[in-house]
Amino acid sequence: MSTPGTAQLAPRARVVELLERRGVTATQQRVEVGQVLFACPQHLSADQILERVLAMGARVSKATVYNTLNLFSERGLVRTLSIDGDRQFYDPTTAPHHHFYNVDTGELIDIPADALALASLPAPPAGTAHERIDVIIRVRSS
Amino acid sequence: MSTPGTAQLAPRARVVELLERRGVTATQQRVEVGQVLFACPQHLSADQILERVLAMGARVSKATVYNTLNLFSERGLVRTLSIDGDRQFYDPTTAPHHHFYNVDTGELIDIPADALALASLPAPPAGTAHERIDVIIRVRSS
DNA sequence: CACAAGGATGAGAATTGTTCTCATTCCATC
């Protein structure tokens, strides 16, 4: 069984390497946020991340969590998901992939890119270039 | 040229029919919101809808606009889109289709369902059933 | 046509997720 109150974390060294590879200064708080975020493939809200960082005994503010997540997002370390209007989720998996979203439970599940073939992509509107494609398959508990 | 201050509106009769077909009581305010919303294929925020309803000389409150849009959404009269975390957009086109989203301008453009082939849909997770599929192609001004 | 009953509306307060402010703290570099 797992130690109570101790969640699985990504090793500091791995997080530091990830950040530095993207030119992000690896400060105390950023690394701690990263340890939570990059622990495993998952979908966490800012609040959940704050909670877990505090639970690991670290000291971080809400402002820093948001600053950090926005920075990570800009630098491609995390993918920001807007599924409903309520809040955003942060997805440590940045390689192309898609999502199931259970509208009843709020659960998000990854769909590997190769499990969903997108044939015949339409050309982007004049003067624009593709940036990323999000497919969300909404499902409901039956 | 168009009459200044007079936006294009869906005819009352058509809106009333749409609402009644879905079992929605066609009250004054709901019809007015519908006249704005169903005027043409478009993507409006709640604020924009409120603005336009007021601009047509009607009297509606913010609360009623939200109540109405949520009701329309439940009854399948409108599709609610969450593209970024900022606000929701309401799309009168309820038939399957997808969207381009320009991250620089915020512009949303419809993609007809048949312009984008989804091959090999993954099976929904156990105990769930497909509800709807949203494809958002993010583009950036180049 | 009056009228009750339940639904709809609206003004503004409340909530919630996120951003902002700016004084303090940290940290890489000299």
Next chain:
DNA sequence: GATGGAATGAGAACAATTCTCATCCTTGTG
């Protein structure tokens, strides 16, 4: 160690949305 610019944090500010609840309509019924 000093130092300057970046990072942090407490809490205020903000914006979209929801809630509250008193008032107003509608609609069906006698």
